[in-house]
Amino acid sequence: MLNLKSNVATTSVARTLFHWVMELEKHVRDGTPRELLLNTFPTLKAATAFIADASAEGVRISAKEGALSNSVRRSLWLRQWSGDFRSKSKLCGIPFEGEYVFGPELDTILERTADKKKGFPESRASLKKPSFHDPKERRPSFRGKGKQGRWSYPKGGRGRGFLLNPSNSATSFRKQ
Known part of the structure; x- marks a missing residue:
């Protein structure tokens, strides 16, 4: 984002400087007095200095962005x-x-591992826990357990209409 801002500023000043130089050329051809022409040089010098500084800053920011981009690519690859x-x-x-x-450098690091095979050193914790579940492991089902399971009630017990049709014990509680 910073590189974009410096590039926009540099472009606008460069366009303005180009316009000023074209005007200066026109004044030289028309025979404008020398003193008036010399008065424009500090402004032209300031614009040129700004362009030089802004372009150097743009190069510095681009180099930093390139380094950060490489670090991000490395991190994503190692993930x-x-x-x-x-x-x-x-x-x-x-x-x-x-x-x-x-x-x-990566080849030398991989060759220095303890067992001399090309591999990345692993922590002991990551060696113990698998990244996915074990297919042999029996996992509980999230479905109901049929007529005898916890999702259904036996005949005469609390059924579907419990909230809308409370049992006698619940109505007797209300009467007290």
Whole structure:
């Protein structure tokens, strides 16, 4: 967003400066006195200095946006890996080089793991708990349990019309 603001400001000042230079050229051709022409130079210098500063700021902001974009891409890529947070944070913080998201640094980190196979170090907690439920595990059904379950009442008990047709015990309670 900041880069957009500096680019808009730079563009508007550059357009104005272009207009002023065209006017200055017209005044030089028409023979305007030299003193009047020299009075316009501080304004032209200020506009040129602003454009230089704003474009340098735009380059700085673009570089920062690129670095943040790369960090976000790294974080999203690592999110799917099973591993401890500390190792993932270290990987996100390595300097960017090359054309890949992590560069050659990732290969050296993967090769330094304890069992010498290419893999990411995992925390002990993530090794114990599965990411999805165990298919062998029996889960309770969310449906009713038929005529004998907790969702239905035996004959003579509280039925569907309990609230609208209270039983005798409830009406006798009201009479007291």
